[in-house]
Amino acid sequence: MRTWCRERQRDSQTVGFVPTMGALHEGHLSLVRQAKAQCDVCVVSVFVNPTQFAANEDLSRYPRPLERDLQLIANEGADAVFLPNNGIMYPPGFGSFILPPPVALPLEGQSRPEHFRGVTTVVMKLLQIIPADAAFFGQKDFQQLRVIEDMVRDLNIPTEIVSCQIVRDDDGLALSSRNRYLSDEQRQAALSLFRALGRAEAMVAAGERDTQSIEKAMTETLAVCDSIDYAVVAEVDSLQPMRTLQRPAVALVAARVGNTRLIDNRIL
Known part of the structure; x- marks a missing residue:
């Protein structure tokens, strides 16, 4: 890889990289x-990274429709797919992890303490394997995007991190591989994040x-979540x-609907 x-870079071509966990x-x-x-x-890489899941999270049931994913990637005209397995990414004796930057500490860092260590480690490994000119990440995982931006800056990684807009369904729900877990009734509750x-x-x-007033209103709207x-x-x-609110800000929400944990955000 x-x-x-x-x-391709020796032939003066630029390489763009899209890291995914599949279920596209x-x-x-x-x-x-x-x-x-x-x-x-x-x-495009497809790898369900085990180190970013806690013991009580959905690693075992995370959707893995590989043949469908490969067809979708081919339909978009991507030039290559990287499909490592756990043994390639984490060989026997593996023990080197990347400590996430300070922006990883609040929010998801409180809810999922080991999560970002797994994210920074796997992204660092992928950027060593795929020395891309630019890597593309969605804004839906806003804190993840900021963590990766800071890691790349701090460790002088020569890859540009490109932030891409959230894509939503017609009803406003941010697209997520976990949305498929939702029943019709649960999906209605999930729309409270968008609202x-x-x-x-x-x-x-x-x-x-006054941010406390704004946060109180958001919490009231999310009351339909579990x-x-x-x-x-x-x-x-x-x-x-x-x-x-005196500086650029972002509103961020995370809630559970049934057993499904959903996140969303909006720049204010």
Whole structure:
């Protein structure tokens, strides 16, 4: 895989990279299109990374429709697919992990303490195997995007991280591989994440600057969910809390509907 990339770069072609865990949907495919539009060739990886799942999470039932994924990737005209297995990515005796940057500590870092260590480690490994000119990540996992941006900056990785817009269904639900777990009734409850963010945006547009008031409104809207992990307004770069909207901010929500954990966000 590394040789394939370097051969193309020696021919003055730029390499775009889209890392995925499979179970592809339109959000992933939009990343492939952006990579193809921005770069000469596009590589997609499909690997369900075990180190970013906690013991009580859904690693064993995470969807793995590989043949369908490969067909979707081919339909988009990607140039190569990297399909490692666990033994390739984590060989016997593996013990080197990447400590995530400070932006990993709040929010998901509180709810899923080991998660970002797994994310930074696998992304670092993928960027060693696929020395791409640019790698494409969706904004739906906003904190993940910020973690990877800071890691790449801090460790001088020569790959541009490209942030791509959230893709939503017609009803507003952010596309996610986990949406397939939802029943019709649960999907209606899941739409409260989109509504909560819309309520926050409307309050800011009307002049509200007190973040506690905005967070309270989001929490009220999320009450139909089975549990709420967080509904916060944070500074857009550090993801630290802010009392008053004076700088660029992002509203972030995470909640469970049934056994399915969903996240969403909106720049304010």
